[in-house]
Amino acid sequence: MVGVYPLQKWRRRASPTQLSSIWRGSKSPRARIDRLVAEGSMPPEALIAAEALWEKRLRDGIRIPNGETAQVTLNDLYHLIVDDRIWRKPERIELLLRGVYEVRQAKLGRRRVLSRWQEGQREQRGFAIMDVNGRVWTMHLINERDLRRYSREEVLWP
Amino acid sequence: MAVVKASSTWPGPDVDVLRVFVEPTPLPWGAEVADEDLVLFRLLDSREEASGQIVGLEILGFLSFDQWGDIPESVSHWRLAGMEPLALVDALKQLQREYRQQTSAGKRVA
Numbered sequence: 087m088v089g090v091y092p093l094q095k096w097r098r099r100a101s102p103t104q105l106s107s108i109w110r111g112s113k114s115p116r117a118r119i120d121r122l123v124a125e126g127s128m129p130p131e132a133l134i135a136a137e138a139l140w141e142k143r144l145r146d147g148i149r150i151p152n153g154e155t156a157q158v159t160l161n162d163l164y165h166l167i168v169d170d171r172i173w174r175k176p177e178r179i180e181l182l183l184r185g186v187y188e189v190r191q192a193k194l195g196r197r198r199v200l201s202r203w204q205e206g207q208r209e210q211r212g213f214a215i216m217d218v219n220g221r222v223w224t225m226h227l228i229n230e231r232d233l234r235r236y237s238r239e240e241v242l243w244p
Numbered sequence: 245m246a247v248v249k250a251s252s253t254w255p256g257p258d259v260d261v262l263r264v265f266v267e268p269t270p271l272p273w274g275a276e277v278a279d280e281d282l283v284l285f286r287l288l289d290s291r292e293e294a295s296g297q298i299v300g301l302e303i304l305g306f307l308s309f310d311q312w313g314d315i316p317e318s319v320s321h322w323r324l325a326g327m328e329p330l331a332l333v334d335a336l337k338q339l340q341r342e343y344r345q346q347t348s349a350g351k352r353v354a
Contacts, residue, residue, distance in 0.1 A: 112252040112253055112254040112262070112325075112339070113251065113252070113253050113325075114253065114255060115253045115255060115263075117253075118251065118253050118265075125268070127268070127269075127271075161255065161259075162259065165253070165255055165259065165261070168253060168263060169275070170271055170272060170273070171272070171274060192280065192281075192304075193280065193281065193304075193305055194305060194308070196304075196305075215261075215304060217259075221259070223259050223260075223261050223304070224261050224302065224304065226274075226275035226283060226302075227274065227275065228274075228275050228276070228277055228294075229293065229294075232275075232276060232277035233277075235277045235279075235280075236277075236280065238280075239280065
């Protein structure tokens with residue numbers, strides 16, 4: 087149940103710039119998040135919780151097991167939580183990055199990091215794409231079968 | 245032919261990831277890897293596997309993407325914001341052309 091106060095609080099926090107489109111036809115990830123909240127598809131508390139988690143755990147980067155630091159800007163966060171399996175559990179961003187067990191070469195210098203981690207009794211798997219500077223472009227939870235589709239990519243680590 | 249209303253997000257050339265969603269986007273959905281640079285968003289089944297209807301997709305490196313044959317053919321046309329309804333691949337190609345033009349125009353201005 088979404089209370090009145092959190093919704094009002096969210097409305098005050100959403101700036102006109104963030105609500106506008108930046109490229110013809112497409113919206114910014116933040117604009118989509120704002121719309122999902124306005125339509126009731128995402129509770130404003132989820133957005134507030136994700137931003138709080140970013141402030142506390144992500145803004146300075148996450149050191150992944152190969153020693154490099156993955157960077158997640160606030161704008162990147164809005165892109166990542168467009169996936170409802172991420173916004174429902176935003177802690178998965180950190181879990182995925184800390185659970186990296188392999189780094190592969192993707193196109194144009196990008197890296198694909200493959201990850202697995204435990205959530206209760208269940209092992210989750212996923213991947214993220216990082217650019218040459220360590221910035222996280224995207225991430226998804228996927229199954230074991232889909233992870234095997236990346237076997238053609240060169241292994242960079244370990 | 246049926247028309248699917250759709251929206252898209254694109255952070256810009258610095259984070260060149262296009263996402264397209266059927267609107268309103270049915271939930272819950274998950275990601276299915278179709279190709280190295282293409283992820284399909286499908287409804288989750290009872291085992292939480294992304295095996296159902298396609299409700300969106302993600303293209304990594306959209307400005308240079310050319311693996312159009314990997315995008316499943318849709319029985320519907322997709323209407324993206326500001327566009328006429330088109331086959332999904334045609335809509336994406338049009339969007340790519342526009343972004344390439346905007347990006348190269350932006351570079352010239354800079």
